[in-house]
Amino acid sequence: MAEPTLPDGYIAHAPGFIANAGPKLITGRFAHEDSFTLERFLATGGYQGLRTALGRAPAEVHAEVREATLLGRGGAGFPAGVKWGFCPEGVWPRYLVVNGDESEPGTYKDRLLMERDPHQLIEGMLIACYAVGLSQAFLYVRGEMALAQERLATALDEAYAAGYVGAEICGSNFSVDVVLHWGAGAYIVGEETALIESLEGNRGMPRLKPPYFPAAIGLYGQPTIVNNVETLANLGWILANGADAYKGHGSEASPGTRLFAVSGHVRRPGIYEVEHGVTTFRELFYGDNFCRGIRDGHELKTFIPGGASAPWFFEEHLDLPLEGQVVSEAGSMLGSGAIVVMDETTDTVKACLRLVQFFARESCGKCSPCREGTGWQEQILQRILDGHGRPSDLDLLLDIGDNISPGPYPVAAFADQGLDAVPFPPRQTTICPLGPSAVAPIVSTIRRFRHEFETRITRRDPITVAVSVEGVAS
Amino acid sequence: MGFFTPANEKVAADIASRYPRRRSAMIPLLHLAQEQEGWVTGPAMEQIAELTGTTPVEVLGTGSFYEMFKFHPVGRYLVNVCTNISCQLLGAEDLLEHVESSLGVRAGSTTDDGLFTIEEVECVAACTEAPCFTVNYRYFHRATPVLFDEVVADLRAGESPLARGGAADDGPMPEHGTLARNRQRIPVRSRAGVVPPEDVNDPPAWMPTEAAADG
């Protein structure tokens, strides 16, 4: 077999990651083939952030993280230091749950961080536990990530043996166990209250809010901090180098760097560590340091700026910076750092169906607007695609969406159609944001590519199904 | 008679001892059962119920929420083809079609020889490496029909295809059920200790007491 030609900057032992020019706060170790070992970690500044933290009072460590304005990387972008402060005073014990369930379509970064630099994550967990007084830590890793589980298990064994995890860490009075926990396949478990339900040994269904943060009531009813893998991976660097140095990168509102996975129809898809809040979509897609343009001979049609749940963006959004607030004001979200680029060959009806199908399959079933609504939307889109669509179907799709997410749905600015941008997030009739997420691709595509739907509805395409089965492999 | 082998009974007890409440061991124990038998059997659920302080029906009710648990036998190799957006854009549907036609069964089925089960799955977090598939949860990036055929040939020949995956993974290919080839061991003497919520009312040792913090 001809070896696929790998893009320039691609590192075979950190597959997907592209080493380009630019600061490497959390991907620096990927240059080394043995980036996942304790030996390499220690040789490259590992556990220095933890040692710095242990030399200070927990409250000072917390203050440093608050000062750094480390925004959560799991989707909502809430500042970690502020969230940590929501634990009610005087209620003990408190727990840490790490969200390693990465399953939002388009998202690939936490798996890389867990497989290739597990100690960096462990160090971040320990710093969080020390700062907030968390007595036990659970590292919830998506079940399907077998190699990540192996790497984390080995790293934890090494860290226990070397005295970085467990009783009296580095000879101090700080003691915490880190328990590696395997998930078992369910997207909704990434939602933090569902994650906690799952960790308690239940079906992974989100809890009714309020309380809005598990910091108030979480695992076993106790104050619980839930943070994303990438969020925690930054803590070692922040403690070792200080909040001021961290704020020397990125923008004022979004300091530091951030991982973005760019997939789809670009020349050089990959995971990039990007100056947070500064780089624009245009630079990311076309810049020589990044994706180097749309694949040969094609042009941009549309892109999803923040994972399957995000409303879609178009040509006119290219000059926006990768900054949460700006993207939100333009009617979408940066979400989990997952950018999917589509060129003009993309069948948007099909792409829309695939995303809606995802939400319909992954709906946990706890509330009816989501459980029923996403299923109906899937069926309607399927019949449109199959050539059995009805003229009223587009309004029906939007109406069902309105029942899941009432009011003007946030969509990318459609100024040309007299529609204003509405800031994300949407209103919802559901317990969690999964239901409204299914509305994002529907509203985005119907608003912008209505003619593609109408063509499907008014003109029947011959259905092309491959019928020949070329014999059974034996 | 219990379901777990004596060796796995020890593992099960160790797993359960890591959590403040034993029900939290539910998913890890279901994985252990699947590792032993390839799927989750009735006797397995009975013993997990005992170990977690639940009933077999609760074990089934919980386990069936999660896609990775199989309540019927599946092939020795579970082939999961991602057809979600990033993979779809780069030919996942054609890849799935090839997987189905070359193995002669549709997604959701197992080949007659019991070797392969095919599933069409949601995003497996390899989107920049699309299209991709996994076999027993080991990754194969930038997949082509040729790559798939080579992987199948390796498996039929009893060889490990992992080095072909472009996912920087290598070593033996475990059979379905064996998720990870190692597991975390927490030596008893290095343990900080499990923290049951009902037994603790004070801040941990390294936190200044609130009185001290206020003063």
Ligand SMILES: Cc1cc2nc3c(=O)[nH]c(=O)nc-3n(C[C@H](O)[C@H](O)[C@H](O)COP(=O)(O)O)c2cc1C
């Ligand atoms: C449907 C749904 C799925 C989610 N999936 C994930 C996920 O896979 N990983 C993740 O870190 N956060 C996910 N989140 C966000 C979490 O609820 C939570 O906000 C996050 O883990 C907090 O960590 P952070 O503050 O460090 O970002 C999801 C949220 C929703 C509503």
Ligand code: SF4
């Ligand atoms: S919105 Fe959907 S996924 Fe979320 S709780 Fe309701 S039914 Fe479950």
Ligand code: FES
């Ligand atoms: S869409 Fe296929 S791996 Fe993410």
